[in-house]
Amino acid sequence: MEHITSRWGTLVLIALLDRPHRFGELRREIGRVSEKMLAQTLRTLERDGLVHRDARPVIPPRVDYSLTGLGREAAERVRDLAHWTERRLAAVERAREAYDAASP
Helix, strand or coil, X not given: CHHHHCXXXXXXXXXXXXXXXXXXXXXXXXXXXXXXXXXXXXXHHHHCCCEEEEEECCCCCEEEEEECHHHHHHHHXXXXXXXXXXXXXXXXXXXXXXXXXXXX
16 A cells, blocks of 8 residues: 555556556656656566566667556556545645634
């Protein structure tokens, strides 16, 4: 659960919903993620069975990342939660303001 809901894990899963990506494509699409953090996130998601790494023995080497069936299921749920969060952000902010105003 921690890997799916981490900042970078969530963004990787959502990005891979559309289509497979190469490492550089993912990094550009996600933005502001270091190479090290993206590589670590991809390895973790691959280990968890959510991401498939397809390394082709060509020159130069080509590696594509895609979602497994389990990964697609998780990504769809995470995307739905992200969309809900975007739609309800104003309500959360109003609740915070009301709470802060009522606190001593």
